[in-house]
Structure formats: structure tokens, C-alpha cells
Amino acid sequence: MRGSLARRKWIDLMSARDEHGAIDRRMLLAFGASAVAVTAAASDAIARHDGMLAGPSEMVTNSLPWREGAADAPDAASPGPLKFLTAAEAAFLTAAVDRLIPPDPTGPSASEAGVVVFLDRQLAGAYGQGHHFYLEGPWSEGTESQGYQSRFTPAQFYRHAVAAIETAVGHANRGKTFKDLDPATQDTTLKRMESGDLALDGPITSKAFFAMFLQNVLEGYFADPLYGGNRGGKAWEMIGFPGAHYDYSPWVKAHGQRVPVQTVGLRGRAGWSRS
Amino acid sequence: MARTLKQVDVVLVGFGWTGAIMAQQLCDAGLNVLALERAAAQTTPENFATTFDQDELRYMWRHHLFQNVKYSTLTFRNNTSQQALPMRRLGSFLPGTAVGGAGVHWNGQIWRWLETDFKLKSHNEQRYGKTATAGLTIQDMPMGYRELEPHYNQFDLVCGTSGQAGNLGGAKQPGGNPFEGPRSAPYPTPPLTMTYAPTLFGAAATGLGLHPFPHPAGNLSQPYTNPFGAQLGACTYCGFCEKFGCGNYAKSSPQTTLIPYILTKPNFELRTESEVLKVERTADGKHATGVTYVDSAGVEYFQPASIVVLTAYQLHNVHLLLLSGIGKPFDPATGEGVVGKNYCYQTMSGIDVFFDDKLINPFIGAGALASVIDDYNGDNFDHSGLGFIGGSYVAGMVTGGRPIEMTRVPEGVPKWGLEWKKAAAKYYLRSFGISVHGSSYAQAGNYLSLDPTYKDQFGRPMLRMTFDFPPNDLKMTDYVTDRAAEVARAMSPSSIHIKKRQPPYSIVPYQTTHNVGGTMIGATPADSVVNRYSQSWDVPNLFVTGAGLFPQNPGYNPTGTLAALAYMSAEAIKNQYLKAQGAPLVSA
Numbered sequence: 001m002r003g004s005l006a007r008r009k010w011i012d013l014m015s016a017r018d019e020h021g022a023i024d025r026r027m028l029l030a031f032g033a034s035a036v037a038v039t040a041a042a043s044d045a046i047a048r049h050d051g052m053l054a055g056p057s058e059m060v061t062n063s064l065p066w067r068e069g070a071a072d073a074p075d076a077a078s079p080g081p082l083k084f085l086t087a088a089e090a091a092f093l094t095a096a097v098d099r100l101i102p103p104d105p106t107g108p109s110a111s112e113a114g115v116v117v118f119l120d121r122q123l124a125g126a127y128g129q130g131h132h133f134y135l136e137g138p139w140s141e142g143t144e145s146q147g148y149q150s151r152f153t154p155a156q157f158y159r160h161a162v163a164a165i166e167t168a169v170g171h172a173n174r175g176k177t178f179k180d181l182d183p184a185t186q187d188t189t190l191k192r193m194e195s196g197d198l199a200l201d202g203p204i205t206s207k208a209f210f211a212m213f214l215q216n217v218l219e220g221y222f223a224d225p226l227y228g229g230n231r232g233g234k235a236w237e238m239i240g241f242p243g244a245h246y247d248y249s250p251w252v253k254a255h256g257q258r259v260p261v262q263t264v265g266l267r268g269r270a271g272w273s274r275s
Numbered sequence: 276m277a278r279t280l281k282q283v284d285v286v287l288v289g290f291g292w293t294g295a296i297m298a299q300q301l302c303d304a305g306l307n308v309l310a311l312e313r314a315a316a317q318t319t320p321e322n323f324a325t326t327f328d329q330d331e332l333r334y335m336w337r338h339h340l341f342q343n344v345k346y347s348t349l350t351f352r353n354n355t356s357q358q359a360l361p362m363r364r365l366g367s368f369l370p371g372t373a374v375g376g377a378g379v380h381w382n383g384q385i386w387r388w389l390e391t392d393f394k395l396k397s398h399n400e401q402r403y404g405k406t407a408t409a410g411l412t413i414q415d416m417p418m419g420y421r422e423l424e425p426h427y428n429q430f431d432l433v434c435g436t437s438g439q440a441g442n443l444g445g446a447k448q449p450g451g452n453p454f455e456g457p458r459s460a461p462y463p464t465p466p467l468t469m470t471y472a473p474t475l476f477g478a479a480a481t482g483l484g485l486h487p488f489p490h491p492a493g494n495l496s497q498p499y500t501n502p503f504g505a506q507l508g509a510c511t512y513c514g515f516c517e518k519f520g521c522g523n524y525a526k527s528s529p530q531t532t533l534i535p536y537i538l539t540k541p542n543f544e545l546r547t548e549s550e551v552l553k554v555e556r557t558a559d560g561k562h563a564t565g566v567t568y569v570d571s572a573g574v575e576y577f578q579p580a581s582i583v584v585l586t587a588y589q590l591h592n593v594h595l596l597l598l599s600g601i602g603k604p605f606d607p608a609t610g611e612g613v614v615g616k617n618y619c620y621q622t623m624s625g626i627d628v629f630f631d632d633k634l635i636n637p638f639i640g641a642g643a644l645a646s647v648i649d650d651y652n653g654d655n656f657d658h659s660g661l662g663f664i665g666g667s668y669v670a671g672m673v674t675g676g677r678p679i680e681m682t683r684v685p686e687g688v689p690k691w692g693l694e695w696k697k698a699a700a701k702y703y704l705r706s707f708g709i710s711v712h713g714s715s716y717a718q719a720g721n722y723l724s725l726d727p728t729y730k731d732q733f734g735r736p737m738l739r740m741t742f743d744f745p746p747n748d749l750k751m752t753d754y755v756t757d758r759a760a761e762v763a764r765a766m767s768p769s770s771i772h773i774k775k776r777q778p779p780y781s782i783v784p785y786q787t788t789h790n791v792g793g794t795m796i797g798a799t800p801a802d803s804v805v806n807r808y809s810q811s812w813d814v815p816n817l818f819v820t821g822a823g824l825f826p827q828n829p830g831y832n833p834t835g836t837l838a839a840l841a842y843m844s845a846e847a848i849k850n851q852y853l854k855a856q857g858a859p860l861v862s863a
Contacts, residue, residue: 060546066318072323130345134364136361142358247513249511
């Protein structure tokens with residue numbers, strides 16, 4: 001019993017690096033590898049909350065298990081250059097996300113809102129590595145109602161799918177890449193992905209990729225700005241969502257009235273910073 | 276070889292709502308109680324403080340408070356002709372993990388069953404004939420509403436439930452649910468204040484001769500101190516209940532109502548990161564000796580206990596019984612066996628309502644903020660000639676306006692592109708959803724069993740779910756959704772989008788975390804896993820809590836009823852079982 005558990009943990013250890021390259025603290029604790037110093041608050045947050053068999057077992061009696069000043073703070077997108085996407089992948093995604101949410105006076109396009117940065121940081125981080133995915137075999141295609149059945153993490157899924165899409169686009173358009181297609185052809189290509197009509201080499205269907213992609217784009221567009229998308233809360237402003245407000249009780253009875261609050265994220269908003 | 280630990284009186288497997296209820300009840304009776312929790316401790320200030328709680332991406336879409344399928348999942352298929360495959364990503368239902376369980380991230384929708392829900396089979400056969408239940412394996416509960424009522428009331432007092440009674444001791448009350456069974460006391464706190472959408476829904480329903488009332492809520496309308504000294508705050512309508520913890524101490528949860536009290540008891544201990552693998556028994560199999568568990572260092576322990584209570588989520592309680600070989604597993608081919616039988620879900624549909632001329636402001640919300648009608652639930656309406664039994668409540672509900680999940684566009688608008696963008700910008704503030712929350716009745720092909728192929732991280736067979744919507748329930752939801760559309764149209768919207776539930780059941784889109792059945796409570800060992808006190812027929816010092824006890828799922832959220840059943844069981848342990856020195860409380 002212990003052997004099989006330890007094996008699984010070792011596999012996890014090898015794949016459980018966070019976006020800064022640090023090994024997930026939970027795994028270190030499981031192995032007692034205290035020689036490796038891990039100080040990243042982000043790793044600590046994941047460790048405390050990752051579900052089953054995360055940190056050390058604690059025995060609690062006659063007290064409240066509460067640590068002063070400890071907060072499971074979110075892991076914000078880091079600044080700097082792309083961390084996961086290649087230049088070619090970023091070019092594809094920049095063009096594609098702006099067909100899903102195009103520029104116009106209503107509000108920012110997806111790329112203007114930072115969605116490509118969001119996707120890059122997500123794919124480089126815990127989500128991209130298959131955090132909260134079960135990826136063990138054996139693998140079968142399954143029915144639609146059985147959901148995701150790939151062996152790939154989201155990062156691997158994007159890597160394979162984007163390459164396969166560009167290959168298919170090149171075959172159909174004399175070697176052009178997606179970003180060089182005219183907008184109408186880009187839209188047609190995306191619609192063929194959405195329906196699954198675009199045949200791809202390899203194990204990933206265009207339909208499965210499109211479903212994950214559209215979901216991730218909406219996440220980036222409407223998530224808290226701390227994750228790299230929804231820059232300046234402009235996507236929230238476009239629809240009228242005021243953001244991370246604590247208390248709306250003064251407006252509960254103001255039926256049909258505009259709620260006069262400014263859009264704000266978990267890290268505040270422009271003009272709030274002390275410095 | 277597992278290390279053997281010091282004997283305790285009671286070991287609880289899992290520390291969510293029913294673990295907390297059992298711990299409080301049995302510690303106060305003087306027993307030494309140990310709770311084993313598979314994941315971490317979590318508290319309001321550390322894990323869902325108001326400074327970072329309103330984070331849709333992290334909590335909803337990255338599953339921060341949910342069971343991690345990487346370490347614990349199940350396999351799923353629609354029917355026995357298919358190969359079951361692992362649920363590789365959570366979707367349809369979102370079980371919790373860590374201290375508090377799903378009670379941390381629930382909406383706080385606190386319901387009681389109708390009196391007729393307790394005698395579902397006999398009542399429907401009496402009123403509509405035996406053919407009404409053909410093809411269904413539904414059955415009666417081994418107690419009636421009136422016997423369980425004091426325990427419903429116990430839970431309301433712990434939660435401070437906000438609502439308007441419709442029936443106090445048999446006397447109908449204006450503004451409440453006229454169909455509910457008699458209550459022994461009013462709700463501890465008054466209903467939440469209705470925002471615009473539920474107000475419009477309530478007026479439309481009244482205009483149609485229906486009977487709207489405020490949804491009973493574990494999001495408190497005013498500050499409240501419960502009998503254990505826990506102080507809850509007033510809800511601020513921030514719209515982050517479902518899938519989120521409450522940073523404001525305004526949502527009833529194990530953390531806000533019972534755990535602070537339990538953790539002051541010297542005869543209680545909580546052990547975190549401790550996952551139970553098996554219930555151990557004496558050689559003759561008739562007595563539980565304790566449980567084997569493994570901690571996060573991979574060390575295995577045997578924890579001896581005089582009483583074992585399975586207080587984990589429904590799916591895990593069924594899994595543990597099957598893995599421990601306790602009770603006869605259900606076989607759909609023969610109809611024999613009871614463990615895993617009558618797995619049921621909830622039959623959900625909805626209607627999106629759009630206005631050109633009204634600002635709904637859906638971001639002002641709360642988990643149970645709704646005006647609701649019960650006219651089409653259970654047997655509150657005449658089913659003669661309809662071809663189905665059961666029903667749904669219909670709620671004009673605004674749990675919040677989280678924009679990734681809840682940006683609605685009218686029917687026919689594409690899911691992306693400029694047209695989508697303009698519609699999203701126009702209608703986010705001008706729309707809301709009507710929820711049609713329906714019953715799920717048992718049929719023999721729907722059950723839980725051990726998977727023959729896939730193993731979990733401990734090398735044990737995974738739990739296998741076989742489920743699809745029975746024809747009865749599809750007819751039911753079709754009918755009630757049409758009635759809900761009548762209410763929607765009576766609100767004079769610019770458009771509505773009717774989203775009926777279509778087969779087959781899919782584990783991909785979120786529906787609801789109301790998995791029930793599999794450890795049925797019943798009158799005889801032939802038709803149930805546990806007796807009326809939730810005591811195992813096979814192993815009398817083993818008790819089981821949770822929605823697994825339900826022989827089928829009425830059209831209500833399960834927490835109120837599963838909590839009441841836990842209180843009834845705790846009372847029987849304290850007042851009968853201890854005196855009976857571990858004997859069966861009902862003779863088989």
C-alpha cells in the first residue's frame with residue numbers, strides 16, 4: 001500500500017513544479033524533503049488547499065486551528081515576457097482571440113484586455129500542468145457525456161492542437177498561417193473548429209480544443225485583472241459588473257437603478273495605490 | 276503493517292456538515308470523538324477572507340475548494356452497455372474537500388421535504404394507481420415528516436435560517452409556502468430582502484394565481500447567535516456564495532455554526548490529511564473494530580473505535596462500504612443487493628429572462644436569494660393524465676452575477692464574435708435566470724458500484740457511476756419547465772430562452788452537487804442499507820449519514836433533510852444505542 005502511494009507521489013513530484021519552477025511544497029512535505037527551501041507564498045497557498053493529502057497531518061484538540069496573518073492569497077500573473085507560449089503560438093492565439101472577442105467601441109478586444117498574457121500564465125502555471133485533472137490511463141475516446149478523456153494536460157493540449165491547426169490552415173491556404181488569413185476566413189476556420197469539421201492530425205479534435213479555448217478566453221476576459229487578462233477591469237466595465245465589492249446591501253431595494261460604484265478588482269484599481 | 280492507535284469511543288469519517296453535527300451531539304453526550312478528515316483544516320480568515328474571496332476564476336473554474344480529481348475521482352457511464360471512463364475533470368457536480376466539506380461552498384438553500392415525499396411510493400400508488408410508479412424503484416421513508424420535524428428545527432436553529440413560515444402547527448401563514456408540512460417554530464430570522472428579479476418573478480407568479488414565497492436561506496438576513504454561541508453576520512449580497520466560502524460569516528456552514536464550539540471540547544480531536552481506506556471488522560464480520568487510514572506521509576494507521584460513523588460525502592460513503600465489503604452490492608441484472616442501489620441526482624432546467632427596459636443588476640445576489648413557487652413540486656398538483664410523478668420548485672433566483680459563468684445572451688446569438696460581444700454588453704445587467712429544480716426518481720439501471728478497470732491512488736477500485744435520466748423525470752421536467760415559462764412570459768420580458776434538460780445525462784456542464792442514494796435508509800434489510808436510525812443492518816456499531824440515505828431525491832436541495840436525519844441518528848445513539856449496549860435498534 002505504502003509503495004503504490006509513494007510511487008504516485010513521486011510521479012507528482014516530478015511534474016509538480018509551479019510557474020516559477022519551484023517544486024510544489026505539498027510534495028516536499030509528503031517526502032520530508034526539508035533540505036530544499038521553498039519560500040514562495042504561491043506554493044504555500046497551493047499546498048494548503050490542494051485537496052487530498054496535501055500538507056502534513058495535524059492533530060487539533062481544545063483549540064481553533066487558526067494562524068494569525070496567514071492568508072491563502074491568490075497567485076497573481078507575473079510580469080515579463082511569455083513563459084509558456086512560443087512566438088508562433090502567441091501569434092495564432094492573438095489573431096484567434098480577437099475573432100472571438102473583436103475590437104470595437106463597445107469594449108476591449110480579447111488581446112487588448114490581455115487574454116493572451118492570461119493564457120500564457122495559465123498554461124505555464126498549475127492549470128496548464130493539469131492541476132485538478134485526472135490524466136492516468138487507460139485512455140479511451142468515450143462519449144460526449146463522459147467529458148474530457150485526453151491524456152494531455154491543458155499545456156500539452158494547446159501545444160499539440162495549435163500546431164495541428166496551423167498545419168491544417170497551411171494546407172488549405174497555400175502555406176499561410178492563421179494570423180495572415182483575412183478575418184472572414186479566420187471566422188470560417190474557427191466555426192469549422194467549433195463544429196469539429198476541421199480535421200486535425202493527431203489525437204485532438206478541433207471541437208474539443210475549441211471548447212477548451214473559448215472557455216479559457218472567456219475566463220481571461222472576465223477574470224479578476226490580477227491574472228493578467230481583463231486589463232484595468234475594462235471587460236467588467238463593458239458589461240457593468242462592478243467587480244470584487246464586499247457590500248451591496250445599500251442597493252438591494254434600489255430596483256432598476258444604476259448602482260453608483262466604481263469597478264474594482266481584488267488588488268484595487270488605478271488610483272488606489274499608495275505609491 | 277498499520278500502526279495501531281489508542282481506542283476512541285467514536286470515529287467520524289469526514290468532517291463536513293454531518294461530521295460536525297455528530298461531533299457536537301456525541302461530544303456533548305460525553306463520548307470521546309475523533310474526526311478523520313482527508314484534507315486540510317480551513318478557516319474563514321485564512322482561506323476565504325473578504326479580501327480575496329470574490330475570485331471567480333480561482334474558486335469556481337480552478338476548483339480551489341473542490342475535490343481534486345487528480346487524487347480522487349470516479350468512473351462514469353450512462354448505461355451498462357457502455358465502458359465507464361474516469362471523470363477527468365469536475366463538471367456536473369462539485370464535491371468539497373477539507374474541513375467543512377461542501378458545506379463551505381454551498382449556496383445555503385435549506386429545504387424540508389413535503390409530507391408526501393416521505394411516503395412517495397405508497398402515496399402515489401394510492402392516488403394514481405400502481406401503474407404510476409411502474410419502472411421506478413422508489414420507496415417510502417421509514418419515518419414520516421412529523422417524526423423528523425423536530426430535527427429539521429434543530430438544524431434551522433443552528434443555521435439561523437432566514438425565511439417565512441407557511442405553516443405553523445397546522446395554521447397557514449401568509450407569505451410562506453402553503454404546501455409545506457407543519458412547522459413547530461418560525462424561521463429563526465426573517466427572509467432576505469428581495470432584489471428586483473425575484474420581486475418581478477413573485478409579482479408575475481401571484482398574477483397567475485400561484486403562491487410565491489422567499490426561498491429559505493442560510494445567508495442570513497440579520498445578525499444571529501445560535502445555541503452554541505456562534506455569531507453569524509448579516510448577508511451583504513455580494514453574490515459569491517455558491518462555489519465560494521463566505522468571508523463575512525453570513526453563510527451557515529460548519530465553520531460558522533458548529534466547529535468553533537466543537538473545538539473547545541476536550542473530548543474531541545480532529546486529525547487532518549487522514550484518508551480512511553476501509554472499515555475494519557471482527558472475523559465474523561458482524562462488528563466494526565475501527566478504521567484503517569493513511570496520512571499525507573503515506574503512513575498507515577489502524578484507529579480502533581467503539582462506534583464508526585461514515586460522515587463523508589455520499590459518493591465516498593458508498594465507496595467505503597463497497598470497499599469494506601459491508602452489505603450486499605446491488606446487481607441491476609438480478610435486482611438483488613442494496614449497496615449502491617437507487618443512486619439519484621436532481622433534474623435541473625432553467626429559463627433565461629431578458630429585458631430591454633429593466634436594469635436587473637444581477638451582481639447583487641446571495642446563494643438563496645429567490646422568490647420561489649412550490650405549486651409544481653412533489654404531489655402539490657394533480658398528476659392525473661400527465662404520465663409522470665414528481666415535480667420541481669421554480670425559483671426566480673439571483674445567486675450572483677459572476678461574469679464568466681453568468682453573462683447571458685438571448686437565444687440565437689452566437690457564442691462568440693462581435694454579435695456576442697454587443698449582446699453581452701447590453702444584457703449582462705438586464706437578465707437573470709429562473710431555476711427549475713426537479714425531483715430525481717430511482718430506476719434499476721442507475722446505481723453505484725466498484726469499477727473493474729480503474730484504480731485510485733491507493734490501488735483500490737474506483738467508484739463507478741451508471742446514470743441517465745429516467746423517462747419519468749424527463750417528462751416531469753418538460754412539463755414544469757413549460758409552467759415556469761408561463762411565469763417568465765408574465766414578467767413581460769423582451770425575450771426568454773427556455774433551456775430544457777435534454778438526455779443523455781452528461782458529467783460536463785455544472786448542474787448541481789446533489790448526488791443521493793446508494794446507502795438507503797429503510798424499513799427492512801431487504802430494501803435498505805441502514806435502519807431508520809441510520810444504523811447498518813449488517814454491522815450495528817456502524818452508522819451512515821448524508822444524502823446517500825435518500826431512496827430517491829425529491830425536488831429539493833438535500834442539506835436540510837440530510838442534516839435532520841443526522842440529528843435523528845445522533846439522538847438514537849445517545850438515548851437508545853448506548854443503553855442497548857451496541858445492539859441493533861430495529862430488529863431485522
